[in-house]
Amino acid sequence: MxxxxxxxxxxxxxxxxxxxxxxxxxxxxxxxxxxxxxxxEIDRFVASRARxxxxxxxxxxxxxxxxxxxxxxxxxxxxxxxRVEPLLAYWTDRMGLMPVPPYLIRRMTTRWGTxxxxxxxxxxxxxxxxxxxxxxEYIVVHELAHLIERGHDARFYAVMDxxxxxxxxxxxxxxxxxxxx
Numbered sequence: 759m760x761x762x763x764x765x766x767x768x769x770x771x772x773x774x775x776x777x778x779x780x781x782x783x784x785x786x787x788x789x790x791x792x793x794x795x796x797x798x799e800i801d802r803f804v805a806s807r808a809r810x811x812x813x814x815x816x817x818x819x820x821x822x823x824x825x826x827x828x829x830x831x832x833x834x835x836x837x838x839x840x841r842v843e844p845l846l847a848y849w850t851d852r853m854g855l856m857p858v859p860p861y862l863i864r865r866m867t868t869r870w871g872t873x874x875x876x877x878x879x880x881x882x883x884x885x886x887x888x889x890x891x892x893x894x895e896y897i898v899v900h901e902l903a904h905l906i907e908r909g910h911d912a913r914f915y916a917v918m919d920x921x922x923x924x925x926x927x928x929x930x931x932x933x934x935x936x937x938x939x
Contacts, residue, residue, distance in 0.1 A: 764804060764812070766788065767787065770793045773790050778807055782867065834888070835887070837887050841891065845894065853899075862880075862882070866884070872901070880901045893928055893932050896932070900925070903921070
């Protein structure tokens, strides 16, 4: 076994390739691997990515404390609701998706938002309350775009380009900060 092997949690699942994730809030390293890959091969792969893992753990350690249930979270939820509603109304109308879909605000650890196409319900990460209006608007448009194009394919990106041409720059800024912090 390699000597510079970072600690990790291994999850065997029906995937094709070994994947590593460094997860907030504590920088836990999770490895997903196919059932047939030997542990020794997984250890070698993790050891080869030790520098990448350490960089991500350092970045996560420098992030603000995650929101927890309590008065601050409820205050932020109320503020976010006041910011989301006009954006949702504006973009639903502009994108021809009336009526305004129902939405929820939840503490989420891996996503900024989700859209259930069948129910037309959108869920926003509570952490968006700590983000600026431009980033919030991007998430609103992104989730509404799923009501036009379900997946993340070329047609979906064309919808995003049509309604929010600067979305790639905004997404890049958001990708630097995970929703759980």
